[in-house]
Amino acid sequence: MNRVNKMYANGKVAVKDVNLTIQQGEFVSFVGPSGCGKSTIFKMISGLIDQTSGHVDILGKTPRDAQKESTDVAFVFQDATLLPWRSVIDNVMLPLEFRNIAHSEKKERAYKVLEMVGLKEYTKALPRELSGGMKMRVSIARALIAKPKLLLMDEPFGALDEITRQNLQSELLRIWENEKMTVLFITHNVFEAVYLSTKIAVMTPSPGKIESMVEVNLPFPRKAEIRTDPQFSSIVANVSHDLKF
Numbered sequence: 001m002n003r004v005n006k007m008y009a010n011g012k013v014a015v016k017d018v019n020l021t022i023q024q025g026e027f028v029s030f031v032g033p034s035g036c037g038k039s040t041i042f043k044m045i046s047g048l049i050d051q052t053s054g055h056v057d058i059l060g061k062t063p064r065d066a067q068k069e070s071t072d073v074a075f076v077f078q079d080a081t082l083l084p085w086r087s088v089i090d091n092v093m094l095p096l097e098f099r100n101i102a103h104s105e106k107k108e109r110a111y112k113v114l115e116m117v118g119l120k121e122y123t124k125a126l127p128r129e130l131s132g133g134m135k136m137r138v139s140i141a142r143a144l145i146a147k148p149k150l151l152l153m154d155e156p157f158g159a160l161d162e163i164t165r166q167n168l169q170s171e172l173l174r175i176w177e178n179e180k181m182t183v184l185f186i187t188h189n190v191f192e193a194v195y196l197s198t199k200i201a202v203m204t205p206s207p208g209k210i211e212s213m214v215e216v217n218l219p220f221p222r223k224a225e226i227r228t229d230p231q232f233s234s235i236v237a238n239v240s241h242d243l244k245f
């Protein structure tokens with residue numbers, strides 16, 4: 001993203017002069033108060049809306065072309081948005097529905113991603129039979145089935161209890177390390193951002209901008225104990241400090 005600005009039709013400047021370069025394979029979190037433009041940035045990256053000025057390049061293409069021509073970009077939202085009448089496996093296969101892939105391969109891929117998120121015993125279950133954490137796992141499996149190069153996650157764990165949240169954070173990191181995709185992750189939780197990320201974009205509102213990019217120089221794989229490491233606390237303190245600008 002190069003000098004990107006977004007002004008909505010009502011004159012609201014949602015993001016101002018955003019410069020952002022993300023290397024393939026990074027895990028970048030966006031933290032900032034409500035209204036600082038995090039979702040606006042995601043909408044521009046995904047081609048849902050256009051920037052007012054500046055340049056956005058996703059994997060060498062415009063966001064709309066990246067969306068249109070391939071399955072390189074996938075999304076996970078806070079609400080798992082599963083179809084209630086479809087079984088877990090049928091929900092997971094949804095992104096491949098209109099693609100010219102043999103049904104047997106679709107199934108094989110679905111089993112693989114469900115195994116990755118620890119749900120291979122639940123392929124035939126209906127969404128209403130699952131807990132909130134399990135629904136989110138299904139949503140992540142559905143995003144992974146098309147083998148995206150870029151995964152956009154908008155507060156995916158915001159509605160989960162703390163234990164489930166921490167379990168899913170560890171699993172997401174394991175999947176990210178294995179699959180080597182790029183993840184962009186919106187969260188309000190500074191601890192979550194530090195645990196997960198290689199870099200954190202700290203955003204401030206009115207107008208929305210990136211106040212700082214904080215590098216998270218903690219080693220991978222990140223064990224749960226890293227959360228009590230002094231270096232972890234010091235990065236949390238840096239991010240919290242920048243948020244208060």
Ligand SMILES: Nc1ncnc2c1ncn2[C@@H]1O[C@H](COP(=O)(O)OP(=O)(O)OP(=O)(O)O)[C@@H](O)[C@H]1O
Nearest residue numbers: 008009010012014033034035036037038039040041
């Ligand atoms: N379609 C729209 N028309 C006008 N203003 C909008 C529109 N969408 C968002 N905004 C405004 O742009 C600013 C940035 O909104 P955005 O949703 O990107 O923030 P956010 O950081 O994602 O917030 P939250 O954490 O609450 O989701 C806010 O002031 C919001 O009210």
